[in-house]
Each structure stands twice: as C-alpha cells, then as structure tokens.
Amino acid sequence: MKEHLEELLSQSLLHLVRDGYLGSECDIVPQLERTRTPEHGEFASNIAMVLAKRAGKPPRELAQAIIDKLPNSRQLNYAEIAGPGFINFHMDHVALTTVVKDILYHGDRYGHQPQNPDNEVTVEFVSANPTGPLHVGHGRGAAYGASLANILQAAGYKVQREYYVNDHGRQMDILAVSVWLRYLELCGEKLRFPDNGYRGDYIYNIAREVRNEIGDKWRFRGQDVLDGLPPDEAHGGDREVHIDAFIDRAREFLGQAGYEVFFETSVNSILVDIQQDLAAFGVKFDYWFSEKELEDSGALDHAIKRLEDNGHLYTKDGASWFRASELGDEKDRVVIRENGRTTYFASDIAYFLNKMERGFKKAIYIFGADHHGYIARLRAAAKGLGEDPECLEILLVQFAVLYRQGEKVAMSTRSGQFITLRELREEVGSDAARFFYVMRSHDQHLDFDLDLAKSQSNENPVYYIQYAHARICSVFRNLEEMNETHNEAIGEAALDLLTEPNEIKLLRELSRYPEAIETAARLRAPHQLAHYLQSLATEFHAYYNSHQFLVDDENIRNVRLNLILAAKIVLANGLELLGISAPESM
C-alpha cells in the first residue's frame, strides 16, 4: 500500500519537474509516513514543505499542485492539504481489504522481501570467550543479534550469523590452569587457588571430567607446584605476575601433551555448553569462527602484511605498531608484541579482512557497550587495510542490569558470581526472556528485575501477544466442533463487509507489517517489531471483545475468519522473527 502511494507521488513530482514548476532537478525521494490519527488519513507527506523553498512557492500552493498531478488510483480515495502544507492521503476501503488477500496468499512470506544474493551481510554476535557459561549479560546480545539477523533476512538481506571463538589467548591459559588446579584438589592435593583464576563450579565439573578420563596421571604434589612462585595479590604480590608464573609452571609440569589435555578439554567442554545453551534459546549460528584458525591459516600474517604494504606499520620498542592515530583512532596500537606474539587486536583486523574477502558487503558487529572503544579502532583498521570503512558497522548493546529484591546483582565471570543465561531461561522461560531482551532499544540500558520476571511472568507482554495467537487458533477449533468449515473464497468475495471500526483498525495494523519489518531492519531495531506485535495484538483483542466471529451469516462469518486468519499469520511471522513460539493454545 505504501509502495503504491510512493509511486503515485513520484509520478506527480515528475510531472511538476517536467512542467518547470520545481526548477531543474528533483532527486528527492518523497517521504511518506503513517499518520498519528485517522483524521489525517492513512499516510501523510511533508514533501511540499520540504520543496517549498526550492520551488519558490508557498507550501500549501505547492501541495495543491502536487495533488492535482496525482494519477488516478482506485486505492486512493482522496488527498487533501492540511496544516502548514502536509498532504494527507485517505485510502479507499479496497486498499485496506486487499491486505487480507495479500496475507492469505503469501502466508509466512507476507511482508518479507525476496532474498537478494548481492546484499550479503555477516552479523557477528555473542562471541563470548569460552571461559565459562554464558551469563545474562550475553543473553541480551544473543537475543538482539539473533532477532536482528532474522529481521534483516526478512528484509531481503542474505545473512550469515557468526560467533567468533577466542580459543587462543592468555585467558584460555588461565582457564586451563584453573581446571588443572581443581583437578589436583580432586586428587587430594591442598593448594591455594590464585586470585586471578576462574572460580565457578563449572571448573570443578570440567576437572572431574578430565579425572574420570585419565585418573591421577597429571597429579603432582601441591607443594612442588607452588614452590618458588612469585606471591599472589593477597600476599602483597601482583596477581598477573603470579598467574603467568602459574601458567609457565603448568606447561613445565604437564608438558605439551598434558597441557593440551587440560586446555582442549576446557575449551571444548565450555563451547559445547555454550552451543547447547544458545540452541535452547533459539539462537543459531551458521559459522563458529575459531581465532586459532586465523593464525594457522595464515590469515593473520596476510592481514599484517597488508597493513605493512599500505605503509601503516612501524617499529618501536621492539614491537610492531599500527599507525591508527592517523586513521581516526585516538592512539597507535600494537599488533605484534615485543615477545613476538600478535595482539588480540591483530586477530580482529585479520578477522575483518577475512570477512571482506569472503565477499560480504557489510560486516555487522554486535558488541557490549563496554567495547565502544573498538569503533574507532576497527574503523582505522578497515581504512588501513584499504577496505571501505562503510562496510563495517558496529552496534553497541547497552548492559542489562539485573535486580533482585530491588538490589543490583553484582556479576563477575572470574569470581564465579553470576546468573547464567541458562538459569534465566529456566526461571522465566525462553520466550519471555527473548522478548524482554529485545523490547527495548539496544542503546538503552535494560533493567531486568528477576523477581518481577519470575513472579509475575503471567503479566509479561509476550503472553499478551501469544494469547492473541492462541485465541485465534481456538476460534478455528470451535468452528470445527460446530462442524463448519472456513470457506476462504466466500470470505474473499465479501471483503467489503469489513466496515466495523475495529475491523478497519485491525486492517490498518496488518497493512503496516511490511513497514515495521523494513523500519526494524533499517534502524537495526528489533524492538520496533516487538512494539508492532503488541499493538497488533491490542487491535485483535479489541476486535475479539467487540464482535462475534462465528455468526450465522456465512458471508460475515467467512470474511471475519479471513481477517483473523490473516492476523494469526502475521502474529506468527513476527514472533518467529523474534525467536518466540506462537502457541496454539494457552
């Protein structure tokens, strides 16, 4: 409906340009937007006010000229000037009822654009280090990323969902050592656990796993392990120095083979856990990208060489630096350390280049708000690589702050004090959690009241939407019990009977779905879809309460069934994109 109007407007403007009314050039795309109130019709355009200066005419006069040149259309009832120069478009009834036909015809494809293979994007999200289970902070990124990816796909993008696995760095070493220490404890050794180690219960579980596999093969006397290590923070030392010495000690005692057992088992065990967790949350990835792979495949060297060739690297203090400050970052960045190892940032650069070389037009990154420093850094990297920085898009998801009994819940992975995504899912359910996470704009802080989510889960807005879907299903069940069938053809022939105010409002809402998808995709705003579904459910519930569907008159009955079937389809489509189930009954 909107597209049709845009076409009409463009033709009118074209006429005016040809007649010399608007001056030489007119490349302005007509802006159409939904009106706030029905008195202003379905759509309004401010085009006359925008072009008034250029045309040298008062806005209202220009508006009249535009209206005069509008081609005839049976969908458009009339257009009128309002206020300072708005053009309000009042649609014909047939334009609204056609929507029902469209929806029943297209089914779960309604409102979704055909996939354009030339518009390929990669969306990277979650990418949490495999050092522990996902917590509720990761949940928001997961829900947001998954929903956004689905919405982009519905809007016609070809989407690849990626998870970057940091299976390489020092944090992983700390993890392996933490597991080894817990393993020694299980063997009966008494050791002091480092301040900087990972403390969660899951570390014990992995240690137990290793021990079940290989018994006491890697047991050493606790005293020998600790002997001569620099003091930990609690004893007046430096926790980083202490843990690094511990890592060296582990490599020394365990040897290459033994160290790998702890390292690999830890990473794999946690990764599998994360994968299962996300799958149960309805979040699927097309590609789990391994950081280690970057080094092994030569992609890392390749990217660094590209920077070098482009003249963006220099050497200082034995390290290799990227001249990021000349490309918009606040300071230069090390890519190869004095000790010869590449930095985490070097991997980021290589990964981005890899994405571009795989042919993506756009690489979308979804990061937690604490990563905002990455924006300038990665953009500099893109420029340094000679890639278009416009291909890089970083979306920051603000923190979800948990509240329990009115108190902020403190969280830290290292201390093992966090609420896991799994716990949240089990407590409030996947559907409610998915909805809560995306019902707010991603750039807003999210207050997640656990007690409220748990105790009052029946009042979650998600149930309101699902209930609308279930009610419609119930109507059709009742129809069957009455030994009646729904005849869509009769309904379609009777579309002009949909004249009740509640029906008009529902029709209007249904016609807005394609626009909601388009807006949500363009603004990277799944919450737009969440809000749309809420107001669609509102219109349905209002209709349900004011009119009977299963009436004797077969024209009215069937046309109303057509309408609510259309509503059911759109509700299910929208919920699907948000990763939420559409139950047949509740």
Place this chain on the structure above:
RNA sequence: GCGCCCGUAGCUCAACCGGAUAGAGCAUCAGCCUUCUAAGCUGAGGGUUGCAGGUUCGAGUCCUGCCGGGCGCGCCA
C-alpha cells in the same frame, strides 16, 4: 582529565532523515464474563521531554554550555 552512550508520566520504556494534540505497559481509580479462552476489553487521572541558550515554517529529535547516570581509556582478552 579525555572520549563514547544515555536522561521523556510515580515505575519500566516508545516516538521510523526534524512534523500536526509526545504514546504504551505496570501501578491507581471506575466499569464489562448466560455467547468464539477475563493471560482479555472499555473508560479516567497522570508531562515545562534534566537545565539554559541557539538553528527554522516546525525541535523529545540537530548545535553549544551546564547538571546527573553508565561505560571506556593496557605490548589484557
């Protein structure tokens, strides 16, 4: 100190390149189940969009300053 994000109803939040009378839910108050699921519906009250300027036909939205909150500023990952 420097940088990024945010500030809208009692609470949690919407408001699509700057558009018309700033909207929902929760909470509060008053109503609606002999008929398709009351996890529902109808109605009411509730606002100087943090403050002060500026830009223009028009500002919650853009610019400047201030106030308040969050986060970030490693040869960490």
